[in-house]
Amino acid sequence: MEKPCILATTFGAHGGIYKCFAPVVEKHFTVIPYETFLLDQKNLSEQVKAVFVWGVSLNVDRGLMQSLPNLKVVVNGGVGVNHLDIPMINSFGVKVCNTPHVVDNATADIGMGLMLASARKIVEGHHYTLTHNNEDLPESSMGMDVSGATLGIIGMGRIGYKVARRAQAFDMKILYHNRNRRKEEERAVGAMYCANMEDLLQQSDFVMVVVNLSPATQKLIGAKELAMMKPTGTLINISRGLVVDQDALVEALLKKVIRAAALDVTYPEPLPMMKKSRMELSTILEENLLRQNNNLQHKAKSTKKTVKRPPPCCSSKCHHPAPHRDPLR
Numbered sequence: 001m002e003k004p005c006i007l008a009t010t011f012g013a014h015g016g017i018y019k020c021f022a023p024v025v026e027k028h029f030t031v032i033p034y035e036t037f038l039l040d041q042k043n044l045s046e047q048v049k050a051v052f053v054w055g056v057s058l059n060v061d062r063g064l065m066q067s068l069p070n071l072k073v074v075v076n077g078g079v080g081v082n083h084l085d086i087p088m089i090n091s092f093g094v095k096v097c098n099t100p101h102v103v104d105n106a107t108a109d110i111g112m113g114l115m116l117a118s119a120r121k122i123v124e125g126h127h128y129t130l131t132h133n134n135e136d137l138p139e140s141s142m143g144m145d146v147s148g149a150t151l152g153i154i155g156m157g158r159i160g161y162k163v164a165r166r167a168q169a170f171d172m173k174i175l176y177h178n179r180n181r182r183k184e185e186e187r188a189v190g191a192m193y194c195a196n197m198e199d200l201l202q203q204s205d206f207v208m209v210v211v212n213l214s215p216a217t218q219k220l221i222g223a224k225e226l227a228m229m230k231p232t233g234t235l236i237n238i239s240r241g242l243v244v245d246q247d248a249l250v251e252a253l254l255k256k257v258i259r260a261a262a263l264d265v266t267y268p269e270p271l272p273m274m275k276k277s278r279m280e281l282s283t284i285l286e287e288n289l290l291r292q293n294n295n296l297q298h299k300a301k302s303t304k305k306t307v308k309r310p311p312p313c314c315s316s317k318c319h320h321p322a323p324h325r326d327p328l329r
Contacts, residue, residue, distance in 0.1 A: 005030045005044075007037055007068070008052035017054045017077070025052070034058055046070055053077060053084070060084055065092045079103055080240060082213045101158065107210075107264075108162035111238040114262035115151075115206050118234050119144040144205070144232065144259070146170050152204030154197065154220070155211035155239065156182045163208060164189040175200045201228040206236060213240035223248040226257055234260040241267030 010033040012019035025031060037044050048068045051060060054077040074089055076098040086096050117123055120143040147170045153160045156178040164174050174191040177200045181193050194200040211217045222245040235258060237244050252258050
């Protein structure tokens with residue numbers, strides 16, 4: 001049986017699907033690279049049954065949708081779909097699928113890693129040893145205790161719960177704020193529910209943001225929320241960059257409203273270093289990489305084991321985006 005055709009970024013291209021995934025995808029599909037599609041759109045348009053989106057390198061806009069008359073599904077190789085206009089895609093009778101669960105553990109791990117790196121000034125200590133030969137670390141290198149500290153988790157979903165489980169091993173007091181109280185998870189990790197985010201912010205030594213990006217969560221953490229935190233508090237963001245008001249965060253760091261920030265995500269990604277409009281923000285983030293801020297540029301899912309999971313999952317979703325249905329046949 002002839003394999004269905006999917007449109008995807010070129011394997012191995014900058015911002016595209018990793019080359020090592022080619023055998024997994026090509027086992028089930030004939031892949032039309034986006035660059036090839038643009039050169040011969042007239043002949044290839046009707047062949048495309050699915051679009052495989054990896055990151056934001058392939059822009060699924062109205063023009064692309066209009067050019068693909070036989071498209072059945074757009075599959076996103078990750079959890080967040082805020083870069084996709086889902087109502088617009090659905091208006092063409094096309095489904096949108098993502099690959100949840102596959103990055104949960106890796107993201108929770110990076111959250112804990114950022115917390116430890118920031119609290120114990122690991123990055124600063126590393127750079128100091130590189131630039132100060134055989135000198136003892138200065139008093140300023142002393143960090144904060146993680147064991148026994150209070151961790152406030154904003155968003156007790158799959159990833160937030162996994163963060164809480166890891167925090168248990170550090171004997172941390174766990175607070176959480178969520179739209180709905182999660183009593184089962186709460187009991188499992190010994191967490192305390194905060195109906196008001198203000199209560200969590202005021203009590204926590206470390207605040208970890210683990211929410212989905214939506215209109216309701218955009219700039220969820222701003223100047224007001226940062227001012228509620230302890231002066232010794234640390235903000236950790238492993239959700240999406242737009243969830244935190246970065247200008248307010250820069251001000252909070254400069255004025256020592258909070259002790260530190262540890263970011264896996266920013267907006268945009270990566271931060272432009274030479275643009276005047278972002279120079280202050282970029283400089284603050286880069287300077288604080290050695291002092292009070294750790295910035296990873298969205299590396300939470302980047303483990304060899306984790307990044308191998310989305311392609312097979314995407315292949316499955318292309319064939320079965322909904323139970324008992326196969327839109328590509």
